[in-house]
Amino acid sequence: MSPQGDGVRAIRDAIASRRVSAVETCRQALDRIAAVNDRLNAFTHVAAERALARAAGVDRQVASGESPGPLAGVPIALKDNLCVRGMRTTAASRILEHFVPPYDATVVSRLEQAGAVIVGKTNCDEFAMGSSNENSAYGPTRNPWAVDRTPGGSSGGSAVAVAAGCVPLAIGSDTGGSIRQPASFCGVVGLKPTYGRVSRYGLLAFASSLDQIGPIAQSVEDAALALSVLAGADPMDATSSGASVPDFAAALGADLRGLRVGVPRAFVSEGVDPAVRGVFDAALDTLSGLGATLVDVDLPHARFAIPVYYLVCTAEASSNLARYDGVKYGYRSPATEGLGTMYSRSRDEGFGPEVKRRIILGTYVLSAGYYDAFYLKAQQVRTLLAQDYDRAFERVDVVAMPTTPTAPFRLGEKVDDPLQMYLADVFTVSANLCGLPGISVPCGLVEPDHLPAGLQLIGRMFDEATVLRVAGAYERHTGPHPRPAV
């Protein structure tokens, strides 16, 4: 029994039946982190003492005969933009280098209530803004499949923590693909739930109409188990939904007969690396072989999703990040020439280049004279994109696409060209703009470099069950996902 290879249910059941202890399981996770983190830089903070104390608490609970939770003793890692009371939370930004939250995010309370043991915080792009983890103030995370490659972003550290066998489950956030893209690049499963499915209370906000929290796991079943714990209404987040939360893992196992999978062939034919296209086409054949019917769908506005996304998310970011002004928390510049200088210098010294670029772009598109031409226009095209999906879902149950247009690119390759970096998100942003659930499930290795690729499945709002069912059937057929040698 170890976090490497064993699934969430097996770990939990072994601890609940006292075949292994939660403390032992926690130590294995901590040892694994210690062994690989110098090379991979997946963790910004390891909370060993707190984790071992929590694990001992789980063991005591089991020993006393109390019913252990669904994640009892399961070691988990949290993206470093999720607040844990008393645990440093930086959003991989210099501006929050010493920030210690005075409260827990709702997902943290839910996970700990379920018995999960938080072992640490994972590296990410600063304030979740990026597609490569290179925008971290604490150095880039490396892909365990090839350490000169990006693990993707922005939840790159969470994806690496799972792929490298440090933890069986990690939590990320996804504003434009930040769970699904790194999951694809690292060969693990990443699920972005429906907008409103999971409370964002305690998530450091980036773009509030898009942000959503979700799991990264070794298998579809583990992602489903995690979602049942994470999901549900929360009075602390007015955008959280009261929709009933099914037992997502119980919905797995059904076959795909009668299920209709939409394929936006015109959209997918543009700009996809041929090797990625090859594994995607093979994945479609597999779904068809499992009984699903493939249906061509048209998403005529999908080609505008990237400009719409970068207009909307930067506008929202410019507003959300106004709170970092050196007054209530975070970095304050030693400059003392007055309040205005203190604000602007603290922000210049505290934020990294991508965050500044997005704040300026967002402020520009919201400013007088540009609002109608950029921001309002983007919101209108967002409506048309959502209507494209509505029409598609009249005919199909899920829409399938590659998660990413390429295999993991090299660190440094796009870092000086922000527009090229943004285009890496072409297949993931529309699920956020339309609030739809999406999953990335590994669909093979792309040659010649033997790097992972992901099959993305997007479903109707609040229909994660179908998305998980299709991904689960695919995964059962293709077998356990290959793992990198670290």
Add this chain to the structure above:
Amino acid sequence: MSTSEIQLTVADVERVAALAHLELTAEEKQTFTQQLAGILAYAEQVQAVDTTGVTATAHVNPHDAERGDEPKPSLSVEDALSNAPDPAPAGGLFRVPRVIG
């Protein structure tokens, strides 16, 4: 608006940075002007879409998020000040540089 109308200058970036309370270095101003001009030229393609009569989507939340306006316990003053760069706990205040000479 056509692509040719995007003429982002360093002065534009300075003006917007001031609105956002960001003091940029000279090098940042140059780099951002060039990069943002490229991004805006790309983003301009949305203007080719006919959106006559199309409502704007600010968010996709399908449900009513209103609640009663009832006071509830919140962060203690001590917790709220715990991360302040320059707290004044005796007064329960955040201290800032002098505003009025």
